[in-house]
Amino acid sequence: TTTPQWQNWVYRRFKEENDPSYSCYSDISSMVNRNNLSPRFIEELLKNYGGIDNPFAQQEVEGRFVAQVGAVYPTFDRRKHLRAPYSGIRFRYVVAGVDWGGRAPYAILVVGLDEDNRLWCLDEYYKSGVSLQEFTHACRQMKARWPINYFVCDGTNRPAVSALVSDGLRAVGMRRRGQDWVQEGIAKITNLFSEREDGTYGIYFHPKLTHLIWEIEHYRHREHKEGQAETENPIKADDHLLDSLRYAVEYLLTYIPRTNTLIGKAIPFALVRDGEGGISLPEIPVLSPT
Numbered sequence: 001t002t003t004p005q006w007q008n009w010v011y012r013r014f015k016e017e018n019d020p021s022y023s024c025y026s027d028i029s030s031m032v033n034r035n036n037l038s039p040r041f042i043e044e045l046l047k048n049y050g051g052i053d054n055p056f057a058q059q060e061v062e063g064r065f066v067a068q069v070g071a072v073y074p075t076f077d078r079r080k081h082l083r084a085p086y087s088g089i090r091f092r093y094v095v096a097g098v099d100w101g102g103r104a105p106y107a108i109l110v111v112g113l114d115e116d117n118r119l120w121c122l123d124e125y126y127k128s129g130v131s132l133q134e135f136t137h138a139c140r141q142m143k144a145r146w147p148i149n150y151f152v153c154d155g156t157n158r159p160a161v162s163a164l165v166s167d168g169l170r171a172v173g174m175r176r177r178g179q180d181w182v183q184e185g186i187a188k189i190t191n192l193f194s195e196r197e198d199g200t201y202g203i204y205f206h207p208k209l210t211h212l213i214w215e216i217e218h219y220r221h222r223e224h225k226e227g228q229a230e231t232e233n234p235i236k237a238d239d240h241l242l243d244s245l246r247y248a249v250e251y252l253l254t255y256i257p258r259t260n261t262l263i264g265k266a267i268p269f270a271l272v273r274d275g276e277g278g279i280s281l282p283e284i285p286v287l288s289p290t
Helices: 009-016 030-036 039-048 055-060 132-145 158-166 181-192 210-218 240-255
Strands: 091-099 106-114 119-127 150-154 171-174 203-205
Touching (some): 091 240, 150 158, 158 171, 171 240, 181 240, 210 240
Parallel strands (some): 091 150, 119 203, 150 171
């Protein structure tokens, strides 16, 4: 027995896949048993979970699969947003978001901007316990697989950004802009989950990106006891590829002009170097590789 959580493996196995090998599933909730419970108990139960209309009550009391309580990206849907790039797709620009590790995992996420201004998350690197030198080598390997224009990095680790530049990679350190910077990045990504006028979505994720998909589905806000999500920044855990995604989205949506220029043609950008290892708006965030 279990309480349903988001659209996890239980949901996929019993609800979506309809595998006959797992045919013993049934929906049972506290509300089914209400005739054996006192009205006062039921009233207190619902009150503790914020009322029958609260998603937390629907999950914990009714036993329903609902969008994860406190989910940062509740509109992410595997059926809509998981898609491999179609044959012949052409990208106007490709960047790799970079989140530095150490004890925590190092993370790289390759994101392409196509001719119709859709974002495609193409490849990921996620590994802990590696040195900066080993990680720089991983960046070079990623560059060999994809036509990456820039590595867009967390600008707080200035020596690490410089290490990529010294190794011949074009890298930029994104500097955090105020306490709302994370929320602003989350809002931009959330908007990309929406359906566009042409029936497509603003962002797609290759199904092989297992680490990133896991982070998206488990990224959440802290919750009040009654299950109401707070509006502060999400819990700072298991978000390394999501940070990489925010850096890539920030760069692509802010600095790449909305034209049909392809990566094989020249895109005019001023090369500037920030001696502190990061770039702040409104400057074009490009570090010279020299």
